[in-house]
Amino acid sequence: MANSNTQLQAVSEELVVGSFTQKHLDIIKSTIAKGTSNEQLQLFIQTCVRTGLDPFLNQIYCIVYNGKDGPVMSMQIAVEGIVALAKKHPQYKGFIASEVKEADEFEIDMVTGEPKHRIVSMNRGQTVGAYCVAYREGAPNIAVIITRDQVEHLLKGRNAQMWKDYFDDMIVKHAIKRAFKRQYGIEVSEDEFGTAGASAAAVQPYDRKDITPEPGPAEPVQTEPTAAEPTQTDKLRAEMKLKYKKLGITDKEAMAAHMQEFCKMKGDTPTDAELKAYLKIMEMQIQEKQAAEQQSVDTLPE
Template identity: 30%
Template sequence: MSNNQLAVYQSFAFGELTQQDVVTVRETIGKDCNESQFKLFMSIAKNAGANPILNEIYPAVRSGQLTVQFGIDFFVRKAKETDGYKGYDVQLVHENDEFKMHQEKDEDGRYYVVIDEHSWGMTRGKVMAGYAIAYKEGIKPFTVFMSVDEVDHFKRSQIGMQKTMWTNYFNDMFKKHITRRALKAAFNLNFDDEDVAADNKGSEGFQEYQPQGRKDITPQPEVIDQPESPKPQLSEEEKQIKKLRTQITAKLKQIGVVGKDNVSEYIAQNAPTMGEKPTVAEYTGLLELIEMHIDMKEINSADADILD
């Protein structure tokens, strides 16, 4: 490795991650990346503060396309750094367990899940469901409950690694999956929304990562500079499609698919049956496919960060 490359990698060192650590990442989990892809991956890792040595973030390249995923350890660490963090719990519900739950409504009119009873003996039987509870000061315990049916498709995946991990380590993978969902929702860990600036190119043409700032959702008065023609009202279907396209764009950026040509190539490879004017159902299917690719990143490091 040349001194010039070492100097470039030095710029990606942060926190406890040294220049030599960056080289190690390049030669191990980053070995399938080309140079531009690796620099993009390290830019994302540095700006997010996610340490690849600790399996908090990792890359994968499939069909020449880079995907980047945050690991469960990163979500746990970021949750712990959040004000009011009080811990979390994750459990699987087996067919012979005694289990009851119900919903309640808080003073703001929002529903939340309450686990009334969960007890078990020595012979528990098959896993039927699972739940993760995130505890945060000032709010009701936030619970995510999922049945096995909701994740069973992972075991039938046509992707070899995904099918292997969910088949051989189903309990651990299921626990990680629901824990990640609970922590993301309870502690507002919306790493999906972090953006890759399309107009900020590095010296070798790769797109440098820029974190997206938190959006202010407070209603603001409308400022009108000049009279405008009335805008046509969108139908409900058009509104759904617009919302889905926005979500798809954000998810694609998370896995490094940026730019019209790259998006078209991704759709051609992964959703070749989509027509020129996709329906709501087709857009929804594409979004679910992208989310599956995102979840695959977590699976690739399952041996290193399986929950106890």
């Protein structure tokens, strides 16, 4: 019997995926990724291995909620995970970040990234914003300022309770995420690895087309006008409008704020692949909203 237990222990301590043993996987399955299917657990573990993020150090989370078509998994990278990724960069030089309150004296040079922040009273008043300066050896400092009005919509979003209970921490983390994205190119969408970010298939390959005309007689000129076919981008943006309506977002400013928060772009204009990833995030939010509404109906007294 003792020999059998020893053999089982040896199996559980043998590396299965990356640095994870079977024992690790069992713990993750019953705690951090509780409620995941075997396929969802495998995706989460592979994401952890690929990114080097450690769920046991609260660097990455796995959340399962009931969607319209069954359990839906969402993976979220914590600020601890973002900092851990940045520290692997050979030019990492640290950062500073803090909330700013009404009574504080604060100014910052956005070109040099040099803040001056003085707390002149313990009665600091309400939090009006936050900032983060991300440093990098041999590169300009990157400063990010987040004002309270920029995150007001998050007080009604998916993590509304967290924002209400820990507003100072959340707005500072928000500033850190944006600063690290700009300084180190770290993508920090809350659902990045839970949707398109988890698969290379989300990246649309460049389809090269030869536009060199073939020799021969000239083609006749088409004189009748034809209706322009909607592009892939047009279709994606039309779908976005429908999803905004389902989310109850009708104001243009709110739409822009939502897109800025959840559509992670590497350039000034989103690519089709980035819009597709954004649409998947919106769909998960719609499912969450519908589930919450259904739960509210179910709890009403008969």
